[in-house]
Amino acid sequence: MPDNGDLRGVESTPRQDTQVRVFAVPPREDAAPPDIVQGFLEALTSDDPHYETAKLYLTKAAASEWDPEASTTVLADGPATTADPAGGREDGTDYSFTLTGDRIALVDSQQSYAPAVGDYARQVHLTKDQKTGQWRIDGLPPGVVMGQSDFQRNYTSVNKYYFASNAAAESGTQPAAVADPVYVRRRVDPMTQMVNSLLAGPTTWLDPVVRSSFPSGTELAKGVTSLTTDDQNKLTVPLNAKAAQVGLTKCNEMAAQLLFTLRTLTPAVDRVELQASNRQLCVLNEESAETVAARGSAERPDYLYFLDGEHRLVRIAGGSKETSADPVPGPLGTGGRALRSVAVSRDESTAAGVGIDGKGLYIGSMVSDDPLGEPVVVSQGKTEDDRLTTPSWDTHGDLWVADRDPGHPRLLLFQNGEGEPIEVGTPGLDGRIDSLKVAADGVRIALVVEKGNRQSLLVGRIERDDKAGEQPVVTVREMRSATPKLSQITTMSWAGDSRLVVVGREQEGVQQMSYVQVDGSVPEVPAPDALTGVKEIAASEDERLPLVAYSEDGIVRMATGGQWQKVVKEGTSPVYPG
Template identity: 80%
Template sequence: MPDNGDLRGVENTPRQDTQVRVFAVPPRDDAAPPDIVQGFLEALTSDDPRYETAKLYLTPEAARDWQPEASTTVLADGPATTADPAGGREDGTEYSFTLTGTRIALVDEQQSYTPVDGDYTRQVHLAKDRKTGQWRIDGLPQGVVMGQSDFQRNYTSVDKYYFASATATGAQPAVVADPVYIRRRVDAMTQMVDSLLSGPTTWLDPVVRSSFPSGTALKKDATLAPDDQNTLTVPLNDRAADVSLTKCNEMAAQLLFTLRTLTPAVDQVELQSGGGRLCSLDEDGADAVATRGSAEQPGYLYFLDGDHQLVRIPASSKTTTAEAVPGTLGEGTRELRSVAVARDENQAAGVGLDGKGLYVSSLTPQEQPPAPLVVSQGKTEADRLTAPSWDLHGDLWIADRDPKNERLLLFPDGEGDAIHVATPGLDGRIESVRVAADGVRIALVVSDGEQQSLLIGRIERESKPGEAPSVTVREMRSATPQLSEITTMSWAGDSRLVVVGREKEGVQQISYVQVDGSSPETAAPDALTGVETIAASEDEHLPLVAYSEDGIVRMGSAAQWQKVVTEGASPVYPG
């Protein structure tokens, strides 16, 4: 450090992008048909924003009709090319190739990821231009295709946010994450906003709403980048010109929540339309507009002590000294096997040690032990109640595994009579239930014989005057198609879960998965032996906690497991 001399200003050095960039190479003159096909496939994996170089490998008509944004097919390896001997003409002016591979995923036109399997087989046809003598592709499948490694390099998963449709009167709305894949180095911020404005994906659409008026889009040729004050100005078309201030603030909140998953460089957004400024909002303002699960920090971590009573320790503390929870579940005589604490941490639910009864108690001193809300008639513990789970509305979920009366139950406000939740299309028995913080998605571990699956379902609520409310879990889709056995799972973010399970004939492993079935870029936690229960918070700053053969352990700041208590079980964060 200099100890004399004058002060001089210096310019900031921009952060260098260490990612490898791939530039497409145009076709060389007189390239043979195999080189044309290979060059085209390589151009699909480049960072060319509009695939202009890839289109140089096509005839003008094929380039006009080809829609690369229609889909992205992901193969285990890059597509293999095989010349089709029956695909040419005797005069040597036509040629045909077959592209083959093993499919693992499909990203559709909404940028939504879906795991798929099976063989990939598509035809590519080439023709020789009579005037130039150059080979070009004149027939090809819509969309793009690439291997898994190229997909991981080119694309990144981001969450866009919409408001949950089912919101109690006067309550702050919750935002729901809708994960999509965008091209990593092709003006990602503009892509992200475009995707948000286009609306939610088909799967999530029935249970969310957007505050952007229908038809709202960015102004033509708009490119988004924050200024040196970390403010992002978003110019919208005239469809948004007449929105109210309240609606505009909701629009800005959606943008801020969405952009947080892409970059920390945006602290405030300003919306413009109709030639003027609509509104501006910062991060504190966004948190006042809506609640987001990962922004709600729990006060405590809860678990059962050696006497099967509910105890707790501060969630963000490194202490290992637990205190009994006030109320009959912590200070009473009933022994428990599993628990769940409401998200407001004012009440808790527990299942008795034999798995038969579900009990709810407030977290305040009580004299009278509660009566069970439901009693399972299953003959064995494995055929009785699962662990309970609370949703954002304060409703309590649980499944009864009795083979004679398998059912998913919902207790409004954690009391009264249960609502039998419909699960159309579900094959198998529910073994575990976890509701997302947003209250519109649910994770279910379902067994069908020896096979187990982690399914993500969409919660639809319907209430008609004079009729009892109905709740249905629809369109359940697998988040772990590679696993055949699932021991435990927990939500670990707005669109991410942590799962303990094993592949067929494999060993137990802990991994993170996205709700769409893709693998996040987050590194998997260190291995842990004999895990029976795992707990994570949607607030990703809180440590991962597990119950294993070593007792209750948590992931320390050095990313290593550290023992909390030896005598204890069933750790949970609120929810």
């Protein structure tokens, strides 16, 4: 303790959460079979890049055949080991164990995550080497297996980006960038992992609706095993000869894919330079990449919209702290037709609203005073809950809505927000669509599907066939669950390129608000602060904008890192464009 001198204020140092790291340890001499199995399982959770230490627990033949990249099985807890009585005696020449646990997820060879349920039971067989007398594993399940906590410590979710190919975009418009989330090992050169994953192409689920600008067969140049940025935050990526003949436009798209991908992993990449055959192909910076392709998370809406106490469409500036709203220009803002729900086109020029009784869908301009006209579709449902859902606009100006009429449930699409609706196919859908929201990229759609007393949040892939005739055939395929644990979904909204915000509850649980990834995993971001009585939620793909909700307190909003604050008491149906 000092006994003289003046008093001076010092800044406190925030406590740093240390990252736990596991270092693989080779098998010790004369280790018993249980120790061999346990040591092998622990080595799987280490940061050993090529699992070289884990392979020391295997026989030479097993080590050459084992492919740790084939899959990663995630269990609720670490795998339990049970000696198999039929597998031999410890003092004999063979021995076996059964690995057991409760499955949570499976990450496949493309690094794609999928929730999984059910018991896990796989056998590990050991043999005693006749020459050395050491026990080694000669039979094991494919890939690697670990507990959930080890998976969260070892892996991180990153979006890689491709371009939408199934949307009817006009000639000359920007392609839409589509996020394809994958899991990579967070401390094993993740940058190089992501570049290799991007070059390998999209995951199987997304592949039918996206394209890559990298020519088929493009890989890193021979001998390039690691990529790092220079002191100017520029990443140089040498490619093989497959990319040597691309033009500047195509090269800029390739560089944009890389920049979008790597910026979700680290902010330390400002520019990308592509090379092939020892020459520069192109250089692209972050600002220029936004002019190459449209990305939902980079599109900042001008306004937040909602319905006021008189059921008129009103708006306030997006991201502002204003609490007074103004009616939108055009017929939906004059109050001539009372509305129960609305959606605003992504260019903020047109709005669609469902009448107060839920029967009719109306489309009106927000740049002119043209009269509203007759509804473009009318539901025959007997009750309000059996009529039209809240509509949603995609990035190409098409309008989506579902009719919940039990006698004729259907998903409808209005091309360019006009004309006769196209009935969208939903093969494999088991239940009735209760609500929907189209992603900014126009190739994915989130659906809340109700069957009996249970609701599920599904994400489907939008496929279009424009060659079938004058009217395209549109189908939503391979719908997969994003919230397998929730049995009731109150409301949901896209909140990023591959993320949704969901309000719902587990079986016999309480209402909760959380973020989920489209692949069903939980993102590494804190859940929003709790809010009582949430009825509707609105988020923008631009994560800088506030989260907005309609609750028992009216319209409220919460900026990033802030708390919920009231906007207006009388208001419903908050939405951002989309």
